[in-house]
Structures are given as structure tokens and as C-alpha cells.
Amino acid sequence: MGGNTLFEFRMLGFDIKIDSSWLFIAALITWSLASRWFPSVLSGYSLITHWLLGALGAAGFFISILLHEMGHSVVARNYGIPIKGITLFIFGGVAELGHNPKNPKQEFMVAAAGPLVSFLLGLLFFGIGGMVQSAGISIPLAAVLRYLFMINIILAIFNLVPAFPLDGGRIFRAILWKGFKDYGKATRWAAKTGMFFAYALMAWGVWDIFHGNYISGLWSFFIAMFLHNAAKSIAAHYPKK
Ligand SMILES: [Zn+2]
Structure with a gap:
């Protein structure tokens, strides 16, 4: 870090x-x-x-x-x-x-x-x-x-929550890894789910801000950005062959 x-x-x-x-x-x-x-x-x-x-x-x-x-x-x-x-x-x-x-x-x-x-x-x-x-x-x-x-x-x-890089996303990757027998593929799938969750959390944050909950809304938004970046960068480490 x-x-x-x-x-x-x-x-x-x-x-x-x-x-x-x-x-x-x-x-x-x-x-x-x-x-x-x-x-x-x-x-x-x-x-x-x-x-x-x-x-x-x-x-x-x-x-x-x-x-x-x-x-x-x-x-x-x-x-x-x-x-x-x-x-x-x-x-x-x-x-x-x-x-x-x-x-x-x-x-x-x-x-x-x-x-x-x-x-x-x-x-x-x-x-x-x-x-x-x-x-x-x-x-x-x-x-x-x-x-x-x-x-x-x-x-x-x-x-x-099964969204990489959260722990649930790692658990999800472990299950995919066992199924696919391919660590890279499991990582890409888990990262995609993570990015999807991050977009949902961003939308939630924006919704919250528009409803006057500025601090919790901004908080959700920033956490979502952090999760999105982490998921995106791990996916980049395992490009599709
Ligand atoms: Zn943890």
C-alpha cells in the first residue's frame, strides 16, 4: 500500500x-x-x-x-x-x-x-x-x-458480497478456480463481478447524495471507486490468452 x-x-x-x-x-x-x-x-x-x-x-x-x-x-x-x-x-x-x-x-x-x-x-x-x-x-x-x-x-x-476484491469475491474466485481449473479465468470472472458490484454501489451512492445523505453517499461512491480500481487492476494481471 x-x-x-x-x-x-x-x-x-x-x-x-x-x-x-x-x-x-x-x-x-x-x-x-x-x-x-x-x-x-x-x-x-x-x-x-x-x-x-x-x-x-x-x-x-x-x-x-x-x-x-x-x-x-x-x-x-x-x-x-x-x-x-x-x-x-x-x-x-x-x-x-x-x-x-x-x-x-x-x-x-x-x-x-x-x-x-x-x-x-x-x-x-x-x-x-x-x-x-x-x-x-x-x-x-x-x-x-x-x-x-x-x-x-x-x-x-x-x-x-461476492465482488472481488472483497473477501466474498475471493471465495467466489476459489469456487470458480476449482470449477475452471484455471486461476486466470477465475480471476477475470471474479473481477468482472467485482466491477459490476462497484458500479451498483456507485449508483447507490449517487442516489443517496441526491436524497440528501451526502456523507454516506460520498462514502459509498469512494469505496466503489476503490473496489472498481482494484478489480480492474487484478483483471489486467490475468489477460485472456
Ligand atoms: Zn477481509
């Missing part, structure tokens, strides 16, 4: 880089939680509480993405695929593999590990949040946990 590294650390033997663009998403999440989500689910708390909870939510989101990428990385490493590093940047995270998986099963397992981690984290936050709420420990903390439950389930589902 290009860009500027804000800071770097090692965890479980992986190099973790935080790109400076991550600051933008951290600020955006904190702001939207503090100004919209928490005021709507927690009445009677101060503005400062909402902002502190927003920052806590953003930190939890950060850890959730990191663990999602760790999921991919641990499974890849178990197959003997070296991990160049994990980068967290404006559109989430990416675990850079040293080389492609050797067979469809490896690709499937590496891709599925991330959404599985997000799904399990969602369940974990749901469970802890329920306990915190019913034991009357802290209503604001329970609200943060409820947000983290929701965001992890959304991450799991969004990433499972």
Missing part, C-alpha cells in the same frame, strides 16, 4: 502499519457516533459523554478491523504463505500475502477467515453487551458494545 505510515508495530509476528489516512476514518466514525448514533440511543447524557463514547467506538472498530485482518493472516501463515504486512487505511484493512494461495481450498480458507472473525466478534460483543446491560453495569458501555456488535456483523456481511 502506498501513502504515509503514521505508526507501525508488531503483533503475533505480523508487521502492522497504520496509514495516516486512517485518522480520517477514525475522526469520521467518532464524529458520526457522537453526533448521531449515541444521541439517538442514549438520551440524558452529556455531549462530552457522547464524544468519549464515540472515540471508544472508533477504537473498538479499529481493533475489530485489525482482528479481521489477523484472521486472514493467521490462516495464510498456517499454509506457509508469508505475510508482508497488515495495513489499516481509509477503506479498512488489507493483509498483503507474499504469494497467491496454492490451490482453491487455501484461497477459500484464507478469504473466509476474516468474515468469520468479524461474525464471531459480533456475537462476542452482543453477549458482553447483553450482560453489561442486564447486570446494570453501565448503560453507555452497553451502547458502545451494541454498536460494535452491529458494525462487526455489517463488516462480515459486506465482506461476503
